[in-house]
Amino acid sequence: MQPTRDIPWHEGSWLNEPENVRIDGTDLLVTARDRSDFWRTTSYGFVRDDGHALLTEFPPGSATEVTFLADFTALYDQAGLLIRVDPRTWIKAGVEMSDGLPHVGAVVTHGVSDWSLAPVPDWHGRPVTIRASRTGDAVTIRARCEDGPWRLVRLAPLAPDATATAGPFCCSPERAGLQVRFTRRSQGPADPALHLPD
Template sequence: MSANFTNLERGSWTTEPVHTQHDGERLIVQAQEGSDFWEETFYGFCHRNGHALLAPWDGEQAVEVSFDLNSFTELYDQAGLMLWHGEHQWIKAGVEVNDGVVHVGAVVTDQFSDWSLSPVPEWGGRIVTIRASYHQESVIIRARTDEHPWRTIRVARFAYPAHKQAGPFLCSPKRAGFEVAFTRWTYTAPDTDLHSDPPIDDETGNGA
């Protein structure tokens, strides 16, 4: 594929999705029904069968994943960026449907999962980019759409100097047939400051 998917050949799935398909500049992925990542907190269950396409990430560069929200219609439809150290240490950041509204948020897991989210109904149907930049044993997670500016989603501890991986993820806890069109997965320049927005790479169509 194009330079928008610079890590694709190095990536491997944590759990194979139902199918993947290259459609021009898009990678179309269908999730298994009942797929998710979650470790115990609040719900009391563990789900480790979500789909994350992971490649090595040393943290020297930021990582960005972009995807189309047009297919997000049902409860807990979700996709975004996975940061991975192991089965019990990971962060998924992205967009999911909750109570009929798309929300942007993150689940940070270190043995147990937490969950933070914020409604973004104005993002419906847009191309979303999720970005993570590593700094001093933590990650700055940001998100934007092709029509909206960067917003900071989370600053979280991710104190793993080695054996980090990153890449796109999707899950479909409630239904069969959920597909996500990923439009970009690449490394780029890291953040220069927590309070300064990173640049938008015009060569990739504003991340679309």
Template structure:
């Protein structure tokens, strides 16, 4: 059973956002898309397993109040190890969630990293999504953040359900990074906001 969600009704102009970390360059395309080139070896990660802290991935953020959802769409043209793009949900440098698609060990992976001082990571392979348009949706309701994603107009997939303090001031928006190389350019094709999801599962 497909889970139909109310699409966000308010397109967000790229100028509405503020860069958490500025990219190497940006360029506006003829259809309103935003091309972003992250810095070489940029990433977001805290400690777990690898031991390092990286906090320099470019992310264009706008407020995500309780009761709202945000969607980011991008062309999936990732090719090198750890190339990634999606949505960053930001509280502070020790509390954040990133979700989207990443190249890991030669495969496209749909996943999320939830960080509360230490990062975790969950992935699932999506090789069939190559060269298509991906949309990642984050929805903030009550004490929870629900993350979903889909390719083109296919059904939504639940990626993650994680706690998020309803008292926290939260921003969110498109992010990308290239931990292992230079020259990645991500084409973001849409950024929208609207009401939060009313259910986690179709039967709710």
């Protein structure tokens, strides 16, 4: 496995081109299209697959990180990391506005979507990093704000032989004009264990 490296913004390909993309210094500014989202069926009854993600390979034994500013104002504004196998098999994890507060959470989709989240009001407007580590038949999702401690967000299944891609994503299910500032993405070796030492 190669050592951890930053992935330049010109690498990878867009799943669903955003409204606008531009480089600002070392950051990537992405403006989401109106009513963009990733979701399949559960509770809401619709299928949406028009969110935006800049994807590169996510092989077994690797970990991918994405850092962005969690500066959201409208219901369901969201950004983070998307892992994708196909339109029916994907994971998104990040920060999303819900009930007037930012929440850290994940949606795991195998045919239909689920959703888990927890409020993180003190993360508003601050840099957040989402990390996905792929080992065996699972992906371990962690998150942290600035240089704070990692917190476990989700342990989700992902077939060992699945060809997956991963990278930064954003969606704006309720409005136009959401702009997300991504500050870094990187890839390196997978975490050695589910529970990291203190």
